[in-house]
Structure formats: structure tokens, C-alpha cells
Amino acid sequence: MDKIPITVENEQQLREEIEKLKSLERPRIVNAIATAREHGDLKENAEYHAAREEQGLLEAKISKIEDTLSRADIIDITKVSPSDKVIFGSTVVVHDLSVEKDKKITYKIVGEYEADAEKGLIFSKSPLAKALMGKEKGNFIEVNFPAGTKSFEIIDVKYI
Structure with a gap:
């Protein structure tokens, strides 16, 4: 696993972004999925599928940031x-x-x-x-x- 050089400022930005994604975006998407489920049949439910797709993209973004931070060589x-x-x-x-x-x-x-x-x-x-x-x-x-x-x-x- 190669180290990725990042500045102290960038580390802080990434930590703030991941906190926002986990504490605000993730719960919002979970609520959107729950609301869409209440509309019945999931096979034909575009709202449900859109929310699930958004959830997948969000989780991928969180994983990428976590990977970057885990491999970070922080330069001050x-x-x-x-x-x-x-x-x-x-x-x-x-x-x-x-x-x-x-x-x-x-x-x-x-x-x-x-x-x-x-x-x-x-x-x-x-x-x-x-x-x-x-x-x-x-x-x-x-x-x-x-x-x-x-x-x-x-x-x-x-x-x-």
C-alpha cells in the first residue's frame, strides 16, 4: 500500500468531509430509502432505486476518503x-x-x-x-x- 502525501490542511478537509457524509448524508439517504419502501412494490419503485443508487455512490465516496486517510503521509x-x-x-x-x-x-x-x-x-x-x-x-x-x-x-x- 503506497503512502499518499497530503498537507495538514487537506487532512483536515477530508476528515470534515467524511464526518459530514456520515452524520448528515448517510442518515438522509437511509430515510429516503425507508420512505420509498413505504410506497409498496420495490421492483417498480423508481424512488427506491434512485435512493439505493445514491447510497451506493455515497458509500463508495466514504470508502475512498477512508482509504486516502489510511494511506496518508501527512506533511506539515x-x-x-x-x-x-x-x-x-x-x-x-x-x-x-x-x-x-x-x-x-x-x-x-x-x-x-x-x-x-x-x-x-x-x-x-x-x-x-x-x-x-x-x-x-x-x-x-x-x-x-x-x-x-x-x-x-x-x-x-x-x-x-
């Missing part, structure tokens, strides 16, 4: 000795050399389940994150994207 970046080196969980400020000099972009390198490019959260196995990992403030990197190659300068590395 605030407890790592600060350096200029990019590692999992670090926040990196880069300058895209193909655009104006003053434009800086901030990324945080995170796990698969936390990644959200629009929020600047990039998956540690993405091409950009792979190129950044192990590099230091002041280094230059090149990354191959589907739209072409881009060059970046690492402006700052933060462990926050």
Missing part, C-alpha cells in the same frame, strides 16, 4: 526547517519569463486530492511541480506544456 510544511528548496507543501513564487517582468505567479505544491489549478494548488506529479521540486530560489526551469515550452524563474520559496 510549517515544521520543516526553512530553506530555499522547493519540496512538497511549499509555496513557490515564480515569474513566467514569457510575460511582463512584474507578473508573479504563486503556486503551492499539494497532493492529488487537493490540487486546484485555479487556486494555485498544483499536483506534485504535474509537469510544473516536477520541474520545480528540488530547485531553489533564483533557479530557472523549463516546462513542456501542451501549448509549448515555458520558462520560469523561481522568485521565492515559502514554507507556510
Whole structure:
């Protein structure tokens, strides 16, 4: 069973989500199934079948989150000795050399389940994150994207 690196923030989000699913969603679906059963013949009862399908999807989601948490390698970046080196969980400020000099972009390198490019959260196995990992403030990197190659300068590395 491979360990999955996740940030402390992501662990907390997953624990909150599983609590919500178990304490709110699960009872709601059980009630929907019970209500649908009261309508009689289950073979022709679309309401019952929809509720059972929803229950299956919910249980699969709960299992996936529990599996993720059981395999989690929780990284608390605030407890790592600060350096200029990019590692999992670090926040990196880069300058895209193909655009104006003053434009800086901030990324945080995170796990698969936390990644959200629009929020600047990039998956540690993405091409950009792979190129950044192990590099230091002041280094230059090149990354191959589907739209072409881009060059970046690492402006700052933060462990926050």
C-alpha cells in the first residue's frame, strides 16, 4: 500500500468531509430509502432505486476518503526547517519569463486530492511541480506544456 502525501490542511478537509457524509448524508439517504419502501412494490419503485443508487455512490465516496486517510503521509510544511528548496507543501513564487517582468505567479505544491489549478494548488506529479521540486530560489526551469515550452524563474520559496 503506497503512502499518499497530503498537507495538514487537506487532512483536515477530508476528515470534515467524511464526518459530514456520515452524520448528515448517510442518515438522509437511509430515510429516503425507508420512505420509498413505504410506497409498496420495490421492483417498480423508481424512488427506491434512485435512493439505493445514491447510497451506493455515497458509500463508495466514504470508502475512498477512508482509504486516502489510511494511506496518508501527512506533511506539515510549517515544521520543516526553512530553506530555499522547493519540496512538497511549499509555496513557490515564480515569474513566467514569457510575460511582463512584474507578473508573479504563486503556486503551492499539494497532493492529488487537493490540487486546484485555479487556486494555485498544483499536483506534485504535474509537469510544473516536477520541474520545480528540488530547485531553489533564483533557479530557472523549463516546462513542456501542451501549448509549448515555458520558462520560469523561481522568485521565492515559502514554507507556510
